[in-house]
Amino acid sequence: MTYTITAPEQINTTIKLPASKSISNRALIIHAIAKGKIIPQNLSNCDDTEVIINALKNMPEVIDIKAAGTAMRFTTAYLATKVGEEHIITGTERMKHRPIAILVDALRYLGAEIEYTGEEGFPPLRIKGKKLEGGHLEVPGNISSQFISALLMIGPVLENGLELKLTGDIISRPYIDLTLWTMREFGAEADWTDVDTVTIKPTPYQDREYLIENDWSAASYWYEILALSNDTNSCIKLEGLMDGSKQGDSVLRYIFSLLGIKTTFASKQQGKPTTVTLKKHKCMLPRLDYDFTGSPDLAQTFVVCCCEMGIPFKFTGLATLKIKETDRIEALKNELKKLGFVIHDENNNTLFWDGERCTPTNQPIETYEDHRMALAFAPTAFHHQGLEINHPEVVSKSYPQYWEDLEKAGFIINKK
Known part of the structure; x- marks a missing residue:
């Protein structure tokens, strides 16, 4: 199966994220x-x-x-x-x-x-x-x-x-x-x-009622969508996130603030999920260097996003990417080349881009049985008309309703 994705001119939507x-x-x-x-x-x-x-x-x-x-x-x-x-x-x-x-x-x-x-x-x-x-x-x-x-x-x-x-x-x-x-x-x-x-200590667990927060990893793709959108008045609201979350990937809101995305919580009550509002501001960042040792699952989002924003980067702490659902380091290098970006790796734990470009092939993006490849590349539809993604069904591994949520936000998805 292949999806062809067309991005909207403006986004103003509220998304209920999947649970963590x-x-x-x-x-x-x-x-x-x-x-x-x-x-x-x-x-x-x-x-x-x-x-x-x-x-x-x-x-x-x-x-x-x-x-x-x-x-x-x-x-x-x-x-x-x-x-x-x-x-x-x-x-x-x-x-x-x-x-x-x-x-x-x-x-x-x-x-x-x-x-x-x-x-x-x-x-x-x-x-x-x-x-x-x-x-x-x-x-x-x-x-x-x-x-x-x-x-x-x-x-x-x-x-x-x-x-x-x-x-x-x-x-x-x-x-x-x-x-x-x-x-x-x-x-x-x-x-x-x-x-x-x-x-x-050998102290038994206690049975109790427990409410699970929604997923900050899933939120990262909506931050990326807003960062790559062409309209400065676009706004995205995400439901079910907590200020002070214990999810490691919640660090993404600080990193995206450097890329021009401001996060506002409707409530800051500890331990209570609330609605987060994302708004776009001008990004003046000349380059981004970051150690993803604590949150390697965010790497694909930021590698793709920075390339599309034209922001050179050096990302370290990526050693575990080679043993994930696929070798994510090689997958990112291969697929970004199709979009015209030449990124490099070193020491099996670092990816960097110095602005080097190549001629885009506009071939369909391969997903390598890896949900995060499809999730991270879909937002590039803002910059690549007629973007195609093969095997889009892989998103079911972590975010089954992703494509429906994109359509709700105004994306047009043609399926074949």
Whole structure:
């Protein structure tokens, strides 16, 4: 399937964002560990959350989490604690090539029974659940935060709790903090006890009513839309976001303020979702340098946006992009070249653009089975008439109603 996208001359719309996938997935795993009866409210309806819901509800012998990396990591740790149960967890072909050895080794160290049913170090996994002792564990701090979060969330049900020391550089710390915050919302005693150590006491989770905030990652594409729009009077309102959000990607509002997008909250009451108003101002920024170590999922949004705004950049902290749904560094280089931009990478963790251009090919944008490629490239329709995107259905992984929301905002989408 291919969509051809035409952008409107002006935007004045109110969008109800999808619920946070990150919080939904954490709350669901915690709810399952707690054997809770009260389902969290405002759960995300994206693919990644749906596979966790289905897995936890049905608990089949073979659990297929498809392309959901978060679900693979979180559910693996959860299954390791399910005393007396045995399951195989698997996914798509791409998932079978995404490394998981660091998490498996850590769980085995805690006493888990896990074996590889295919290639060593990669899913599928056969997991025999048992009571785990817990205690002291060390893992590298530069691995995916999802590995770390998976270990943290089972901490309260380990006999001796968990003392997790992160060695070396710690990346994606905001996602670790989001996990700890969500755990504490359900009664866990979990916090940093040193600059590199998290301590979790063996205190059971408490079942409770819980409302999930909407998704700041999804908001990033609307900020990008306003930044690339040609009308200075355009205005976008986004529902269900919080001032002081614990979502790491909420940092985007500060970065976009440098690109001329002002954020106003209807209410600043802590812990209460409200409506955010975005307005466009003139951007005078000559270039943007930023370290995305704490929020790598925003990289595609800002790489594409800065190119289209003609703002040179150097973005570091992108090491995890090579092992996401696709190699996002190569994907960005390939697809931006189609739009006339030549970007470069170095050290497997940096992307930069010095203003170098090439002749646009105007070929359709490929999405590489990666939702964020489609989400981040759609706003470039403001600058590229007749923009085409292949396999647009990939947005279901995190933002299923994206195309409908674009149409609501005045975009014209022709489907073939």
